[in-house]
Amino acid sequence: KNEVEQSPQNLTAQEGEFITINCSYSVGISALHWLQQHPGGGIVSLFMLSSGKKKHGRLIATINIQEKHSSLHITASHPRDSAVYICAVRGNQFYFGTGTSLTVIP
Amino acid sequence: EPEVTQTPSHQVTQMGQEVILRCVPISNHLYFYWYRQILGQKVEFLVSFYNNEISEKSEIFDDQFSVERPDGSNFTLKIRSTKLEDSAMYFCASSGLLTSYEQYFGPGTRLTVT
Numbered sequence: 693k694n695e696v697e698q699s700p701q702n703l704t705a706q707e708g709e710f711i712t713i714n715c716s717y718s719v720g721i722s723a724l725h726w727l728q729q730h731p732g733g734g735i736v737s738l739f740m741l742s743s744g745k746k747k748h749g750r751l752i753a754t755i756n757i758q759e760k761h762s763s764l765h766i767t768a769s770h771p772r773d774s775a776v777y778i779c780a781v782r783g784n785q786f787y788f789g790t791g792t793s794l795t796v797i798p
Numbered sequence: 799e800p801e802v803t804q805t806p807s808h809q810v811t812q813m814g815q816e817v818i819l820r821c822v823p824i825s826n827h828l829y830f831y832w833y834r835q836i837l838g839q840k841v842e843f844l845v846s847f848y849n850n851e852i853s854e855k856s857e858i859f860d861d862q863f864s865v866e867r868p869d870g871s872n873f874t875l876k877i878r879s880t881k882l883e884d885s886a887m888y889f890c891a892s893s894g895l896l897t898s899y900e901q902y903f904g905p906g907t908r909l910t911v912t
Contacts, residue, residue, distance in 0.1 A: 778841060
């Protein structure tokens, strides 16, 4: 049973394209995290959301608590955005999605 | 910029041996976490720690695992008798005053059990 589902699993985009990664969850949460995992394995926290929308540079994250859904958008994608993007939720413990592997081609 | 550090970066051990993975969280953080990621699989939550005690743990975190904050700076994960299936990347993370605060992850320790 996957408490967190992400789509798509894999995504290839041309440089400059607008990218959307989706996350749906089935448990009650107090917060949702978007994480970026680099090819070397390191994990960086991008956003922590409990409602609404956050923006940081070219990244935008939104959450709809009623629909139990969040999206991560990347505007003007760049090859350095190539990474695995992971959605994680804070319920009674932390649940992670399987990640979306993004490749941005120059 | 403050960061979470972990040692060692790679640990190789024989099945049945005890291992201790070490983490130094960001100095003014109060919540500490351990996660693991088996190669090719998703990240899994192991345990969270606050005020010198475990606040949550997953079903993975059985009696073979323990955590400790032996001094004011280190946070350790001990696996008492390692199994082959414990081979994974282990990530430590820390966050500030509230559990909903953003977490900062360490670079991970790759544990290989032979």
